Amino acid sequence: xxAAAKLAVAPAAPTTTTSRHRACTPIAVSSxxxxxxxxxxxxxxxxxxxxxxxxxAAAVVAKKQAAAVAPPSPTTDTTGRSEAAATLITPAxxxxxxxxxxxxGAGDWRGLVAPLHPVLRGEIVRYGELVAACYRxxxxxxxxxxxxxxxxxxAQMLRAVGLEDAAGYEVTKxxxxxxxxxLPVLGGAGGKSRWIGYVAVATDGEAERLGRRDILVSFRGTxxxxxxxxxxxxxxxxxxxxxxDPRPGVRVESGFLSLYTSDDAGxxxxxxxxxxxxxxxxxSEVTRLIGKYKHEELSITLAGHSMGSxxxxxxxxxxxxxxxxxxxxxxxxxGGGARxxxxxxxFSFAGPRVGNLEFRDRCDELGVKVLRVANxxxxxxxxxxxxxxxxxxxVLAGRYEMPWSKACYAHVGVEVALxxxxxxxxxxxxxxxxxxxHLLKCGTDDDDDTTVSVTSDSIIVKxxxxxxxxxxxxxxxxxxxxxxxxxAGELLMQALGI
Numbered sequence: 001x002x003a004a005a006k007l008a009v010a011p012a013a014p015t016t017t018t019s020r021h022r023a024c025t026p027i028a029v030s031s032x033x034x035x036x037x038x039x040x041x042x043x044x045x046x047x048x049x050x051x052x053x054x055x056x057a058a059a060v061v062a063k064k065q066a067a068a069v070a071p072p073s074p075t076t077d078t079t080g081r082s083e084a085a086a087t088l089i090t091p092a093x094x095x096x097x098x099x100x101x102x103x104x105g106a107g108d109w110r111g112l113v114a115p116l117h118p119v120l121r122g123e124i125v126r127y128g129e130l131v132a133a134c135y136r137x138x139x140x141x142x143x144x145x146x147x148x149x150x151x152x153x154x155a156q157m158l159r160a161v162g163l164e165d166a167a168g169y170e171v172t173k174x175x176x177x178x179x180x181x182x183l184p185v186l187g188g189a190g191g192k193s194r195w196i197g198y199v200a201v202a203t204d205g206e207a208e209r210l211g212r213r214d215i216l217v218s219f220r221g222t223x224x225x226x227x228x229x230x231x232x233x234x235x236x237x238x239x240x241x242x243x244x245d246p247r248p249g250v251r252v253e254s255g256f257l258s259l260y261t262s263d264d265a266g267x268x269x270x271x272x273x274x275x276x277x278x279x280x281x282x283x284s285e286v287t288r289l290i291g292k293y294k295h296e297e298l299s300i301t302l303a304g305h306s307m308g309s310x311x312x313x314x315x316x317x318x319x320x321x322x323x324x325x326x327x328x329x330x331x332x333x334x335g336g337g338a339r340x341x342x343x344x345x346x347f348s349f350a351g352p353r354v355g356n357l358e359f360r361d362r363c364d365e366l367g368v369k370v371l372r373v374a375n376x377x378x379x380x381x382x383x384x385x386x387x388x389x390x391x392x393x394x395v396l397a398g399r400y401e402m403p404w405s406k407a408c409y410a411h412v413g414v415e416v417a418l419x420x421x422x423x424x425x426x427x428x429x430x431x432x433x434x435x436x437x438h439l440l441k442c443g444t445d446d447d448d449d450t451t452v453s454v455t456s457d458s459i460i461v462k463x464x465x466x467x468x469x470x471x472x473x474x475x476x477x478x479x480x481x482x483x484x485x486x487x488a489g490e491l492l493m494q495a496l497g498i
Contacts, residue, residue, distance in 0.1 A: 093119055097211030104299060104345040105369030109414055116416065116442060124373060124416075127216075127303040127347040128436045129163065134197050134220030134308070135432065136161035148194035148224070150174055157198070168206025169216060173199040173285040177278035177311075179226045179259045196220060196259075196278060197308065199285045201293070212297040215289050217282060217315060219308030221350070221432070227259070227307060234384040236356055236407060241318045249406065250362050252355040253384055256310040282315055287324055290342065294327050302346045305432045306380055309351030313370060313412060316344045317359070320366035346370040346413070350378050350430050353385050353409035360390075360410040370413025373439070377421045377429045385409025418442070 096103065096119055102112060103120050112120045137157050139146040150157060154174060158166035177196040197219040207213045236251035263277045290298065300319065302312035319325045329338040344367070351372055363370070374381040390410040420438045421429055428434045 095211075096123070097209065100211045100299070101343065104301070104343055105371060105414070106343065108369075109371065113414065113416060121439060121442070124347060124371070125436055125439050126167070127218075127301065128305075128349055128373075128432065128439070130158075130167060130169070130200075130216065130218050131220070131303050131305050131308065131349060132432050132436065133158055133161045133163060134218055135223075135305075138195060138220060138223065140223065148192070149176075150195045150198075154198070158200075166203075168203055168209070169200040169214075170203055171198050171200045172289065173281070175199065175217070175219075175278060175281050175285075177259050178262050179229070179255070194224060196311070197304070199282070199289070201289055207296070210299075212299050213293045215286060215293075215298060215300050217286065217300075217302045217312065219302075219304035219311045221304070221306030221308045229255070236409075239314075239317070239355070239359070242321050247358075247362065249358045250355065251406070252314065252359055253310070253353070253409075256307070256314060256354060259307070260311055260314050278311070279315075279318065283318065283322075283324065286319065290324070290327060294340075295330070298342045300325055300342055300344045302344070303349075304346075304351070305349040305435075306351065306430065309346070309348035309372075310354045312346045312348060313351070313354045313363070313368075316346045316368040316370070317363050317366070320344055320368050321362075341367075344368050348372040348374075348413075349432055349435050350374060350380055352380050352383050353389065353411050355409070355412075356406055357390065357408055357410045358406065360412045363412050368412075372411060372413055372415045373418065373435060374415055375418045375420060375429050375435065375438075377419065380430050 099119065101107075102109070103117075103123050109120070111117075137150045137152055137160065139149055139151045141147060144151075152160040154171040157171055158169060174195060175197045176193040178193040197217065200216045200218070202210055202212075202214040202216070235254045237254040237257050238246065238248045239250050239252050239257065240246040240248070259278065261277050261279050286300065300316075302316050304310070304312040323339075325342040325344050326339040327342075329340050346368065348370060351374070372381075385408060388408045390408060392408055418435065418438050420434065
């Protein structure tokens with residue numbers, strides 16, 4: 001079965017029209033504050049797709065896609081043109097170095113998501129592999145001396161988990177986090193620090209290929225019991241990252257905030273891997289790397305899966321809110337108090353909602369770019385805010401701001417929605433390796449059967465209500481018991497005052 005895709009675009013002027021286009025036709029998208037969704041439905045049959053682990057992931061993916069969609073041709077076609085001559089007119093993919101800003105969202109991914117551009121696809125897969133490295137290196141053996149920490153040293157970690165040539169990155173720091181929550185069954189160990197990810201920087205060779213020096217922060221997702229508990233803390237709390245301008249209306253999920261800002265409860269006891277809060281570790285290391293490479297062209301890339309994507313979004317907002325993604329311009333570039341702005345981009349895999357509508361709007365205002373890869377069958381991407389979300393805020397509040405609109409969760413950025421499900425393995429809908437595999441498969445079928453739906457986000461209230469009812473009905477039809485369990489967990493945590 002061929003792949004299907006959907007793109008929802010919100011223009012500035014109200015309209016009630018809905019149009020359908022072939023995926024091979026580029027779609028013009030709207031401004032930075034406009035939410036965009038691209039849905040890609042993968043083939044249901046099993047298709048082997050190797051995982052890209054080298055620094056040349058984009059080129060490999062492009063070759064796979066070209067080989068899959070190009071019809072076989074004889075040595076000499078009906079016009080007498082040789083195969084070699086036909087190859088000469090095949091357009092070559094542009095090098096990543098020439099379009100890295102667009103790939104990182106400088107134009108809100110216009111023309112790159114519908115259909116998914118092979119260079120962008122390669123970069124998504126590459127960053128997905130760098131996130132998957134966190135899971136492969138995480139030690140979950142209680143008998144190990146490195147239990148809840150990384151199995152390998154920084155110099156060997158990326159190679160040890162199977163990434164060829166360390167994927168062109170040098171790991172500079174390991175990051176630890178300590179959720180400020182605990183369950184009685186965990187013996188009160190919920191606040192113990194555990195390895196959550198790493199900071200890395202592109203090597204000289206990789207920087208040349210990428211067209212800039214890339215500073216990467218990669219986060220794993222939920223593994224331990226206290227981290228799952230943090231996921232269920234659905235109450236919103238003010239972020240207040242900037243003491244000079246706390247912005248109390250900008251609120252984020254309290255469990256993610258706790259994981260990001262809490263210190264290790266056992267740090268004073270001389271813990272082996274303790275290093276202060278996750279936030280302090282990250283801000284310190286990213287700032288150090290910016291200072292070291294400030295004379296080069298830089299980018300900051302934050303990537304994570306599940307809970308890790310939430311930490312990536314929080315870090316992106318934090319860096320931009322504090323202005324740490326900038327430095328004084330050199331005199332050769334004009335100087336005079338001007339500042340160089342380093343683009344901050346988040347590649348989110350299976351990420352939940354992080355904050356409220358004001359948080360989303362503030363991220364847009366600060367220029368934090370977020371590309372969310374989400375499986376439409378993955379319940380984690382529907383939470384928190386199963387009911388009170390951006391859709392409900394538009395229906396309930398309409399054109400007027402109602403008190404409860406500040407309590408509505410909202411996704412940030414542009415969404416690339418995959419569609420896959422395996423009856424014998426329900427857990428696969430949230431598995432990062434399954435995400436990567438289906439990204440590799442997207443676009444390998446006949447593009448003529450792939451469609452993109454473009455629908456206005458500023459339609460009349462009746463159509464909004466009907467759309468929300470359809471989305472809720474579809475969601476609960478497939479995931480009724482999962483959503484009921486999630487909601488019950490949220491209510492329980494609120495009742496316990498967690």
